[in-house]
Amino acid sequence: MPRSEPIGDAGDPAAASPSAQYRSTRALTEALVGPLSDADASLQSMEDASPAKWHLAHTTWFWETFLLRASAPGYRLHNPEWPFLFNSYYEAEGARIDRFARGMLSRPTLEDVLEWRAAVDDAMTPLLDDPALVGLIALGVAHEQQHIELLLTDIKHALFQNPLGPAMWGGRPPPAAPCAPLGWLEHPGGMALVGHQGDGFAFDNFAFDNEGPRHRVLLEPFALADRLVTNGEWDEFIADGGYREPRLWLADGWGWVQREAITAPLYWREDGYFTHQGWHERDPNAPVTHISHFEADAYATWAGARLPTEFEWEAIAAGHDPAGGNQIDHAAPPMPRGAAGLFGDGWQFTRSAYLPYPRFRPAEGAVGEYNGKFMSGQVVLRGASCATVRGHSRASYRNFFYPHQRWQFTGLRLAKDVTT
Amino acid sequence: MPRSEPIGDAGDPAAASPSAQYRSTRALTEALVGPLSDADASLQSMEDASPAKWHLAHTTWFWETFLLRASAPGYRLHNPEWPFLFNSYYEAEGARIDRFARGMLSRPTLEDVLEWRAAVDDAMTPLLDDPALVGLIALGVAHEQQHIELLLTDIKHALFQNPLGPAMWGGRPPPAAPCAPLGWLEHPGGMALVGHQGDGFAFDNFAFDNEGPRHRVLLEPFALADRLVTNGEWDEFIADGGYREPRLWLADGWGWVQREAITAPLYWREDGYFTHQGWHERDPNAPVTHISHFEADAYATWAGARLPTEFEWEAIAAGHDPAGGNQIDHAAPPMPRGAAGLFGDGWQFTRSAYLPYPRFRPAEGAVGEYNGKFMSGQVVLRGASCATVRGHSRASYRNFFYPHQRWQFTGLRLAKDVTT
């Protein structure tokens, strides 16, 4: 997706009412699928991805399951068979279809799902201002915002499978401004406070459970690059044989490169790449995206640097405004890239494994399955991408993927040790 | 698909003009996809199957490639990128997408493909009465009729993946008449003439290349059952432990049963089965279908019988009218089942491997890839199913599948040795 492509604005969570938040997020989801046919919205290109229609339905299932069934007296399921289809991974909520069978759901139709959405929105109306539910509503909004990003990356992957290279939107990605030479932001190390401060979900201070508890960490002196690695720099890595030199790679990464015959980031072909607007010439000044953790690590080694830890990243980012980033916005003109491009240019790999913070405890019940059970084998990414909903970003945010995955807008900001 | 469900009538090839044949077949294809949405028509449930939309397009590609490009002066491809998408397996006709990627083609849309069909139909009009092309046109009609059957079996398999069990058509399958006890049709053996007599493709005497040359075979005395095995009889096989007794099975079949945990025909669940009309109670009097060659062979062993050879079947069928069968017809009332149910109750497994007849030679050029290169590892089925287009059947017809495949309407007619 081009960095300045309009995807809409879910509003500012700190400023808007729960009701406004709910409505703007729901509307954004639907606006984004506007260009999609039922057939487009039914495509599933791999087990990691889901059809756009499934995202539309699953986010609706969330409201129906965790809000309406629990708190709307007399609420009857819109369709009693659909929870089985649109539960994602909540074991506590019962059986669900095989993940890879999501692509077989031509029924219910896109229109059916949109009707369901409207019906749920109606039923939700009286609940949106209930103070007892505000935490769950804030969670539901954040959940739907996460699925907006997945919807966008999943449909990109699905359209990419089509040799015709169909575009979701017209036009072409605007060129990035020429990059300055890479600079470094130094940090003296020492004790830092990281993680989100707060108790549970709240609109005016929202965070997921995995972002807390807030705690102290020790940092050695380090420096963080002042911008992300660009496509043009990645071309140099390729030209220098980066994908053919085993010593640059983690052992698992080298195995992956050989097994999958990897020679470039996902979506690259010769001088072009695939975007939501179809195939276009690559922009050398734009941040490289769609790389795996293995590739990010190899590049850093090649560059004589390393990946930052998630806390090094957070220590630098803590003073920056996540709203200043480069997210996509329906109405507003594209934002100038932030001084450090921390939010909006791409998720930035860290070297940190996705693990619980000290004294982390998952919530009770099904909501407790939200994050904790995925804390195995994945790596943390920080920041935000062009597909992240404006207002969904913050310095404590922890995104996580397996080290080989790269269908997200994943990029790279280098770090290095500093001697003081 | 219920045995009497209307699928339309492609007309009688011996009676109608090439032009009428062409038009009725093309119209039948389109009539059948009438109930399908674009999303339905884009589903691909396994590598063996193709989306309905792909069948619509591939049959159109056939006319464009083998007729219009070759014989219509000045013809321009409707879309130069589509041949790559809709070539099936003709190596001589260039590259094509991976078979399993057919399910990723949300574009072109169903509407786009129907427009292409109309445009090709227009362009074909002046060619339909050209005597020099009549053979290729007859082949194209037969080819499209084959894809009609595949379209029906593939969409059935795709809809079956959906836990909602969506129906393609309303209503319910009509009950089969109660079965008489199994009787046997004896044949004294001796020299028989088998295979199709004729030279090449012709409307009034059409056959595929694999049905010839006509040649003599020696038969030992044998008997062929006078009807197919029924669902009710198959229930007895199951109840007697048929799926748990290795001695009934070919070694490869037993491996398949264990690896795939097979315990019943495809589409069976408890007392019901999945049809084009959704889930319904199984009809004990209807012929069993959706069994593999392995299952057919095991049942025959259990029943103290065996599968017929393809020539035993043909020797009995030679005197029967293929139009007397039980095919599905839009306009006419369902036909009474033929005395022997040879055509229309289900494809009937033989014990014969799919191999070339003596002196068989594939045609030159891409059309020569039609049949010959598949003569390895497959078994011959004879007869016709309820999804076979009326007029497409004949006693010399050879259908073929791998021994584990069972998403076609495949059934079983027993045979046995006779001592004279």
Place this chain on the structure above:
Amino acid sequence: MPRSEPIGDAGDPAAASPSAQYRSTRALTEALVGPLSDADASLQSMEDASPAKWHLAHTTWFWETFLLRASAPGYRLHNPEWPFLFNSYYEAEGARIDRFARGMLSRPTLEDVLEWRAAVDDAMTPLLDDPALVGLIALGVAHEQQHIELLLTDIKHALFQNPLGPAMWGGRPPPAAPCAPLGWLEHPGGMALVGHQGDGFAFDNFAFDNEGPRHRVLLEPFALADRLVTNGEWDEFIADGGYREPRLWLADGWGWVQREAITAPLYWREDGYFTHQGWHERDPNAPVTHISHFEADAYATWAGARLPTEFEWEAIAAGHDPAGGNQIDHAAPPMPRGAAGLFGDGWQFTRSAYLPYPRFRPAEGAVGEYNGKFMSGQVVLRGASCATVRGHSRASYRNFFYPHQRWQFTGLRLAKDVTT
């Protein structure tokens, strides 16, 4: 294995007593493993192959199970746990280990197994002259002779996995005589009698059940090549792009070539090939071996010929002496190659699927699992290879493998249609 390498002589079944047959076959098995260490004899290189030690044990299990347990009063199993280890595929004889776990049997040791062999030989002595058992003994001898060939091909495959290319025997393969240009043996066609005449297993007229019943077949006029295709001729096929031209291949074969990146027969590397005597320069005059059915078929198409049917082969071979072939012999000097090289130069692919003859019925009991249950998906090979025990060959013999398998000494004799 070089064509003239001594492997011993199991004697002439028509001339020797059951007792002598038994003893010479058992001794041959043991002589062949003489050069193998326990570790060599424990290797299993793929699921299709078994360790040499397993062959030694399984053939002994056969005698113990079908002769001693049934007919030796008071016989006690040498070790009650071993039948579980060394049953091959006889479902009727109870559980057995996974086929691929055979390579995990470092215990019992080679020495243990040889002791078992000696103990069984002792126990068998009083039974060898019992007229009531002569059929089963003849079967057991033939069974062990089959395993001798498998032992030789399996150990070749296992040693080939070792980058050191260890030789089982010293020396080097003797050069083949220069080949005459290919000639053709014409046959006028007509009615032929094929298959083995006889009732059951007998020493003086032995055949497996799958070779009968003897029956008539109709043949069209044809010609069979008077020798096998050579390595030198295969080089021409490769040089002409044979492995890169899809039109030469069966569809399944072309899939196999691409999936497995096949570019030459098994065991070929540059100008050399791997033999039981280690790596050596290829002999252009020697018959090509270690090809799959797919390769044989593609070569025949390239050569403008075809594979023979099994009955065409048998009609030509019926008048030839199987003992005149080129088998390997411990004592005698290598035999001159037969006029037609029918036996001893390599198993010769036919285009025939491995199917039952008319009125074939498997024997009752476990012995009935010997052949019939494998009649699915395999192709028939005729003749004999250099690894076939002398005396084990006959014109009616049917060997069978899957079309992709090629670790046997499999070769190719061309056929073609003849117009009379």
Place this chain on the structure above:
Amino acid sequence: MPRSEPIGDAGDPAAASPSAQYRSTRALTEALVGPLSDADASLQSMEDASPAKWHLAHTTWFWETFLLRASAPGYRLHNPEWPFLFNSYYEAEGARIDRFARGMLSRPTLEDVLEWRAAVDDAMTPLLDDPALVGLIALGVAHEQQHIELLLTDIKHALFQNPLGPAMWGGRPPPAAPCAPLGWLEHPGGMALVGHQGDGFAFDNFAFDNEGPRHRVLLEPFALADRLVTNGEWDEFIADGGYREPRLWLADGWGWVQREAITAPLYWREDGYFTHQGWHERDPNAPVTHISHFEADAYATWAGARLPTEFEWEAIAAGHDPAGGNQIDHAAPPMPRGAAGLFGDGWQFTRSAYLPYPRFRPAEGAVGEYNGKFMSGQVVLRGASCATVRGHSRASYRNFFYPHQRWQFTGLRLAKDVTT
């Protein structure tokens, strides 16, 4: 392996000369394979494991490659083909055979390899007292000690595949003393120093590169269990449905349980388990071993506890004598279990991912591949098992495996948060 089974003593690295260390370690390796035949020593049961013979050879390759070729003037390779066979993963040292092909090496024989070992030992003699080499020699000794443990766990896994359950050693595991109820060792939290202090490899202060640099970490107050979880306690977890309750498991762990049908630790069957001494009744008082990280995590959740971080473990262990553990010893009587059983009862899973310490830098050259490139996707284990060589243990030692692996002697010590 029984906890008190003699495996020999590699001596005390702090007390003995490099020469003595070298000799005692080399002798221990060879003493351990004393009971193995060449066939036993050639077995490879899975890709994760290697044949015993391969371990014998690989450790010898290490000395030849990194010491003799570099530092012994005029040294000629014992066999120039063997480095290809016995390189493990050092990309810098050139090509090597596929990991899973190690089980195909019946040649060189066990005797050949033992001769190679003797020859290398001879060639090493003049180098052992060279002060310039002492670091590399210390590394080589530690490397060989690691392979001793792998050799023991790999051969156990290989023998387990054999349905006969062969024992490597006679006798039976001695019973463990009855366990006291679980107690907790509290730690007040605060700043702790962790990691190894030292510069490079040295005999008197040896550590691997991944154990440093020494650095400060912050700990929250916590408690560590005073002993490992026992078999008897694990039986309670099973009886309570631990393997059937998804909410206890990490998502990847639950997928693994279902895909692999896991219902108990590896090597368990009913009331018994497989040991180096064959099948025996399980000892309820012995620490549970052969569990995966997924199982350890699920048990901890079930028990209302959690896994410790690697630094919590180290903070407790730092004051304990690793020589006081329960390792196996040829000569000495079994040691009483340490107060906390930190060393010798089993490797103890932590919740820490295996990642580089701050300012970690791999060494230059091939030795730099020793540890760093594996820092992805694995978890840290601390302590030592009964198969760890005495003298190889220390509080800073970091072992690492993938979360599903469990063929090592892997166990579990619980931790919990403490409120101060």
